[in-house]
Amino acid sequence: MSPQISAHFDEPTNTISYLVWDATTREAAIIDPVLDYDHRSGKVSAVSAQRLLDEARERQLNVLWILETHAHADHLTAAAWLKARTGAKVAIGAHIGAVQETFRAVFNIGDVSTTGIEFDHLLSDGETFRLGGCEVEVMHTPGHTPACVSYRIGDAVFVGDTLFMPDYGTARADFPGGDAAALYRSIRRLLSLPPETRLFMCHDYKAPGRDHYAWETTVADERLRNIHVHDGIGESDFVNMRKTRDASLAAPVLLLPSIQVNIRAGNFPKPENNGTRYLKIPLRPGPSLAD
Numbered sequence: 001m002s003p004q005i006s007a008h009f010d011e012p013t014n015t016i017s018y019l020v021w022d023a024t025t026r027e028a029a030i031i032d033p034v035l036d037y038d039h040r041s042g043k044v045s046a047v048s049a050q051r052l053l054d055e056a057r058e059r060q061l062n063v064l065w066i067l068e069t070h071a072h073a074d075h076l077t078a079a080a081w082l083k084a085r086t087g088a089k090v091a092i093g094a095h096i097g098a099v100q101e102t103f104r105a106v107f108n109i110g111d112v113s114t115t116g117i118e119f120d121h122l123l124s125d126g127e128t129f130r131l132g133g134c135e136v137e138v139m140h141t142p143g144h145t146p147a148c149v150s151y152r153i154g155d156a157v158f159v160g161d162t163l164f165m166p167d168y169g170t171a172r173a174d175f176p177g178g179d180a181a182a183l184y185r186s187i188r189r190l191l192s193l194p195p196e197t198r199l200f201m202c203h204d205y206k207a208p209g210r211d212h213y214a215w216e217t218t219v220a221d222e223r224l225r226n227i228h229v230h231d232g233i234g235e236s237d238f239v240n241m242r243k244t245r246d247a248s249l250a251a252p253v254l255l256l257p258s259i260q261v262n263i264r265a266g267n268f269p270k271p272e273n274n275g276t277r278y279l280k281i282p283l284r285p286g287p288s289l290a291d
Contacts (some may be wrong), residue, residue, distance in 0.1 A: 001133045001153035004201070006055060009213055010034045010048050013075040013254070014203050016215045019052055020153060021061050022132030027064040028056060029131055030088070030159050031151065032202050033078035035266070039254060049078035053085060064131065068092040068119075069160025069202055070148040071099050071262040073175060074252040080266030089120035090265050093140060093149035096122065100263045102176045107280050111270060118265040123149055130140060141190065143183020144171040150190060156198045162186055163199065165214050166221055167207035169228035170238075174246035180239040187229050195220035256281055 006019040013034060023036045030052055036045045038196035056063050063086040066079045070093065079090045094116070101114040119151055125140035138150040142159045151158045161171040162183065170187065173180040190199070199222060201215040223231045252258070257279045261268060268277045 001135075003156060005156060007200070008052055008055075009204075009215070010049065010075070011037075011213075014205050014213075015072075015075050016200070016202055016204065017052060018158060018200060019055055019061070020131070020156075020158075021059070022134045025132030026061050026128075026215070027132040027214065028061070028063045029059040029136070030056075030063060030082060031067045032069055032072070033066065033082055033161070034075040035078040035081060035261075037076045037254065039171060039257065041146050043118065044076070046078060046081050049081050052078075053082065056086075063088045065129075065136075066090045067136075067151055067158075069150065069158065070145045071096060071259060072161075072202075073255045073258050073262075074203070075254060076258050076261045077266040080264075083120075083266070091121040092116065092119050092265070093138075093147040094122040094124045095140070095142070095147035096263070098146045098177055100265050103259050103263055106176075106282060108282075109260070109269070109280070112263055118263070118267065120265075125149075139189065141186035143173050143179055143181075143186045144173055146177040146179070146182075148186070152193075152209075155194075155196065156200060157172070157190065157193065158200045158202070159249045160202045160268060161231075162190065163222060164201055164203055165207065165217055166225035167210060167227060167229075168205060169226060170242070172246045172249055173242050174249070180242040180246075181235060183242065184229065184235045184238045191219055191223050191229075193219050193224070208275075 003020045015034050017033045018031040035046045036047050066088045089291045096116040097114045104112045123138040127138045139150040141148050141150045141162045172283045173183045195288045260279050
């Protein structure tokens with residue numbers, strides 16, 4: 001059974017969040033929700049997440065799941081905020097512990113596990129669960145991160161950062177634990193699904209020559225037109241392209257704050273003795289400051 005889908009685009013982070021539900025039972029999931037964060041001031045709000053919640057209430061939906069495709073590096077998740085207001089379970093791929101272990105060391109933080117216990121449910125490859133009459137299948141699609149998953153619901157697949165629209169290409173694979181060869185294999189797995197399968201992106205940045213944002217395509221269209229990985233592109237060519245391209249990319253603006261929140265399932269660090277919560281910025285002194 002195909003789900004009902006409502007897309008919410010957050011332009012400051014170029015992120016698409018989804019409200020997905022079964023039309024008969026009204027059981028619903030929210031995929032990759034965004035918490036509004038102003039990096040210049042440290043101000044946090046939930047305007048975007050409130051829109052998702054408002055629509056769910058207007059449609060009389062019962063939100064049972066908040067599904068993360070991975071621990072995002074470009075926006076803070078609103079998972080914890082939404083969980084507090086819906087009672088929904090927050091779920092992520094079962095390999096999230098590897099990501100937590102990496103960044104626990106980077107930020108020297110001891111209040112984050114390496115087992116994913118911050119999340120309500122860890123999802124394994126091939127696992128299924130129900131949204132009313134719709135079956136949700138979990139597909140482990142590593143490469144961008146080791147813990148990435150995609151969600152197949154009826155004829156729709158929510159691919160996270162694994163793929164972009166055909167005219168924009170594919171996700172970077174240079175984050176800790178990323179692997180361009182694994183990304184290629186994950187993409188080929190997705191593109192082996194029936195040609196008419198609808199693919200829903202987590203991000204869009206408007207490819208050159210396109211004047212509008214877009215986030216829905218098909219397996220057939222990706223196989224035909226994806227500029228990085230259309231049919232005929234082999235693994236070695238893809239890996240070489242991805243490594244060259246990734247070496248030229250700057251770090252995402254919200255990488256450091258996002259990861260600290262997202263590996264905690266959307267929760268903030270505990271308040272310090274003055275009642276304020278802080279995120280860390282690890283410094284990397286250049287050669288002139290090394291001494």
